Amino acid sequence: MKAFWAALPREGRWLLSTVAIQTLGRGLTLPFTLIYLHEVRGFDLGLAGTLMALVAVTGFLVTGPSGALTDKYGARAVLIVGIVSMVAGNLLLAYATTPAAAAVALVLIGLNFGVSWPAFNALIAAVVTGPLRQTYFGINFALVNLGIGVGGIVGGLWADVDRPGTFTAIFIGDAITGLVPLFLLLGPLRHVSGRAEASDDEVATPAVGYLAILREPTVRWLTALTFVATFIGYGQHEAGFPGYARAAAEVSTRTVGLSFAINTAVIVLLQFTVLSRITGRRRTRVIVVMAAIWAAAWALLGVGGLVPGGAIATSAVLGFMAVFALGETLLQPTVPAMTNDLATDRTRGRYNALTAAAFQGGAIAGPVAAGLLLHRGLGSTYIVIMVLGCVAIAAMARRLEWHVSDVANGVRTEPALTGEGRPA
Structure with a gap:
């Protein structure tokens, strides 16, 4: 682990050192969103399940365009859009009292899911190369699970259907943890675009679809x-x-x-x-x-x-x-x-x-x-x-x-x- 950390470029260390914090917010809300929609906001289970499906469907629909946009504008720019969407979605969901408001919130969250995977992996690959990539992706996966696991425990101890404000708090908490990667992209990683400059030959070659x-x-x-x-x-x-x-x-x-x-x-x-x-x-x-x-x-x-x-x-x-x-x-x-x-x-x-x-x-x-x-x-x-x-x-x-x-x-x-x- 010491050798791996020493071999990482500074940008890779920034990315890896904050993964668990970023995903802790996801752990706060992941197990409890359906419970929140049904038991706190009073939506029937069928409607709540349909609303939850909006996250996956939206993510699937925007994945293709987000990959092309990542190559055209850079992973950093696409990630910023996704993170802002996620923060806005969680804040809206925290106070959503109607199915329409919840639907908009979950679409915004799904938008982030759809753009974050291709953009984030592209950003990692831009700063971490060679055999280090495999190790990085493995450690990143472990830290993601750690963050979600700890978040789930904290959310389970805090959230109470008899106190609706506790659910509002965990969705706000999820939004706040999203500010961590946003800070990195606007601060220490602002010079890492995740976009390769095309050579003269590549400029003359049609884009690969x-x-x-x-x-x-x-x-x-x-x-x-x-x-x-x-x-x-x-x-x-x-x-x-x-x-x-x-x-x-x-x-x-x-x-x-x-x-x-x-x-x-x-x-x-x-x-x-x-x-x-x-x-x-x-x-x-x-x-x-x-x-x-x-x-x-x-x-x-x-x-x-x-x-x-x-x-x-x-x-x-x-x-x-x-x-x-x-x-x-x-x-x-x-x-x-x-x-x-x-x-x-x-x-x-x-x-x-x-x-x-x-x-x-x-x-x-x-x-x-x-x-x-x-x-x-x-x-x-x-x-x-x-x-x-x-x-x-x-x-x-x-x-x-x-x-x-x-x-x-x-x-x-x-x-x-x-x-x-x-x-x-």
């Missing part, structure tokens, strides 16, 4: 892999996993809540160790190992459904989240690093936007599929589909390996760069 990028076999396989990994992974966190744990394994809500805490703890505790083990190894092989770990996790959860309501079911649910988290520590450093090693400085925003769109698509489709299966009592079928999804991820990773270069696959490095893509 999304269809042209998707014609590359490497990009197609990586995008498909990201979608499936999200569909059977993060797309199940808020719906499929809790639904199966309650309906099939018949565990308590306290157990479900504890499992999420275990998930966060495993990521924070193991990410550094995992990074040291996977550095220099083929990222495609790392993804295959991740798929095997996730398959074991889903099989373990399935055991809970076979013997519901007892200690075995409880252990299966808690064990699922622990094993699943281990797989997450393998996935999160590899896909973003591969994406940015595939891209050029001029196309980084669009490459990251494709990955973000695949992630958001999987996050939207995952809960829908889980809801349909679990509603019909098809718990065993649900587990089988999740395991088969893991097999598909492993197969796609192996196919991806046929096309991806050694540099993008993490086993050969390019000459060191500094700043925004300039040779050292």
Whole structure:
């Protein structure tokens, strides 16, 4: 860790040192937004769920344009717009008493989600290069989980449906934490645009569109892999996993809540160790190992459904989240690093936007599929589909390996760069 920190450029240190603070605000509100809309503002559950969906749908719709804008105007400019939108959305939601006001607020928050991934990853790639990228993305993931986890604990202790002002406070808190990255972008990082200057040859060349990028076999396989990994992974966190744990394994809500805490703890505790083990190894092989770990996790959860309501079911649910988290520590450093090693400085925003769109698509489709299966009592079928999804991820990773270069696959490095893509 000392060697990594010493090798980071000053801009990378600024970005990394504030991640947990930035995401703490998200943790304050993430578990409680639906509760706030339904129990505090009095919207029925159907309306509240529809309003919540606006975040994901808006994020998905703006991802493509945001990637192109990132390449044209720079990651810093796009991030500033996204952060201002998020701050405004949270402040509006804190005082929203009508569905219309809540809808506008959630659209603003969704706008930030849609632009922040491609722009933030492009900004990271502009200041952190070579093998450091993979380590950076892994540590960033651990710190994001730490911030959200701590925020969730604080929000759980503070928020009280009998005191509506406590919910107003947590949304204001989320808005305030958004001022931290805004300060960085307007202050210490104001010189980092995240936009590469075009050479004379590039100026004369037509801009590369999304269809042209998707014609590359490497990009197609990586995008498909990201979608499936999200569909059977993060797309199940808020719906499929809790639904199966309650309906099939018949565990308590306290157990479900504890499992999420275990998930966060495993990521924070193991990410550094995992990074040291996977550095220099083929990222495609790392993804295959991740798929095997996730398959074991889903099989373990399935055991809970076979013997519901007892200690075995409880252990299966808690064990699922622990094993699943281990797989997450393998996935999160590899896909973003591969994406940015595939891209050029001029196309980084669009490459990251494709990955973000695949992630958001999987996050939207995952809960829908889980809801349909679990509603019909098809718990065993649900587990089988999740395991088969893991097999598909492993197969796609192996196919991806046929096309991806050694540099993008993490086993050969390019000459060191500094700043925004300039040779050292």
